[in-house]
Amino acid sequence: MADLVRLLSKLRVASGASSPCLLRCLSSSAASFQSENQIPSHPVHPLTFSPDLTGTDPKDRNVQWVFLGCPGVGKGTYASRLCSLLGVPHIATGDLVRDELSSSGDLSAQLKEIVNQGKLVSDEIILRLLSKRLEAGEAKGESGFILDGFPRTIKQAEILEGMIDIDLVVNLKLREDVLIEKCLGRRLCSQCKKSFNIASIDVKDENGNPAMSMxxxxxxxxxxxxxxxxxxxxxxxxRERLRIYNDKSQPVEDFYRSRGKLLEFDLPGGIPESWPKLLEALDLDDYEEKQSAATA
Structure with a gap:
């Protein structure tokens, strides 16, 4: 609770541009804590959306999802594909920071100073940007979202729970040797700035792990x-990034697992192998077929 109160105080005395939604949610969450180790059993004054997917299966499918996974596992790739399929926005905190940096917003100068000094962007700023983006989406009538790579810490997960009612958390997993090889194959075009990967992965089965190719x-x-x-x-x-991520991610995974919201998905290979199996795990395989038929 002490951390939440300090964070709330910082936001209140900032430039005056703090998000009303975030302040409201943090205030409610802080008030509901009875000890530093207690986590609210349900969101307080959540910013909620009413999913209304055009042409969706007549199931009340909520699409307020989070994608977790190690750096380089492919969160952005699969999250953006699902967003295109479901007609909801893909929200990556890295994109929010980059967008703010290129704007003349109230946080732009502060962010530039942080980035130029090589420091990490604080939870306070990330949550302000996220709250601002969600409120803008709500005003435009967006009917859901997929968060990419956030929350990354248990503190972020606790605060987020007071802001939004997350329906599902997809935890993408890939064996470490393949993940490292995949990361080392990443390349960026210096002209068009698009990302590519030159790694041709063909790993034999060993130590109980299945063979895998990408x-x-x-x-x-x-x-x-x-x-x-x-x-x-x-x-x-x-390897160091993976170590840090694994240290911090376990409590986040446990947080959502205890709420029955965590779906663990082991990637069986590249996109051709993994995409249909991911859709099946999400009970969306028939949905893609219907969408394809509708647009044919």
Whole structure:
């Protein structure tokens, strides 16, 4: 509770541009805590959406989802595909930060200073940006969302629960040796800025793990000579990122598992192998067929 109260105080004395939704939710959440270790059993004054998917199965399918997973596992790829299928926005906190940096918003100067100093963006700022984005979406009539890679810590998960009623958390998993090879194959076109992957993964079954193959995602010919490697895509850095993520992610996974909202999905291979199985796990395989038939 002390952390929430301190965070709430900081937001209240900020530039005056703090999101009303976030302040309201944090205030309610803080008041509902009886001890630092107690987690609210249900959201307090949640910002909710009423899913209304055009052409969806006549099931009351809620689409207020979170995608978790290690760096490089493919959260953005699968989340964006699902968003296109379901007609809901894909919200990645990294994109929110980049959008704010390129704007003249109240947080832009503060964010530039943080990024230029190589510091991590605080929970306070991320939550303000997220609250601002959700309120804007609600005003436009958006009927759901998929959050990509957030929350990353138990503190973020606790505060988010007071803001939004999350329906489902999909935890994408990939064996570590494949994940490292995949990360080391990432490339960026210095001209068009699109991402590619030159790794051709063909791992034999061992230690109880099934064999796995992933085809490379190669660039068009005009990008091939312009590919660059991100400076942090080295094996040492990738392993450290995975270690940090695993340390912090376990409590988040336990948080949602205890609420019966966690779906663990082991990627069986690349997109051709994984996408249909993910749709099946989400009970969306027939939905994609109906959408395809409707647009044919």
């Amino acid at each position: 085809a490379p995602l190669l660039p068009p010919e005009n990008c091939m000579s312009k590919l660059i490697t991100r400076p942090d895509d080295t094996e040492e850095v990738v």
